[in-house]
Amino acid sequence: MALMITDECINCDVCEPECPNGAIYxxxxxxxxxxxxxxxCVGHFDEPQCQQVCPVDCIPLDPDRVESKEQLMEKFLKLTNQEG
Structure with a gap:
């Protein structure tokens, strides 16, 4: 699944620089x-870095974007130009 940011976000700016894919804006x-x-963060880290640094715990899995670890790895490979 992709992650999402809920309206509990306090705009603290700590998540954006932690995203290795530039997905947060x-x-x-x-x-x-x-x-x-x-x-x-599949392909980069063991755990989503934005969730690790978020002080208000407002970054859950997006239930509308269900993806397996394999699908996330495929996306990582495409984003980093390593697709086979």
Whole structure:
């Protein structure tokens, strides 16, 4: 699954620089995650880095974007130009 940022976001700016895929960006009111770039850090880290640094725990899995670890790895390979 891709991750999402809920409206509990306090715009603290700590998640954006932690995303290795550049999937997090400032939206109109709160930070947003581009689901086409979010791999839950698969391929980079063992755990999603944005979730690790978020002080208000507002970055859950997006139930509308169900993806397996294999699908996330495929996305990682495409984003890093390593697709086979």
């Amino acid at each position: 400032q939206g109109e009111e709160i930070y947003q995650i581009d689901p086409n770039k979010c791999t839950e």
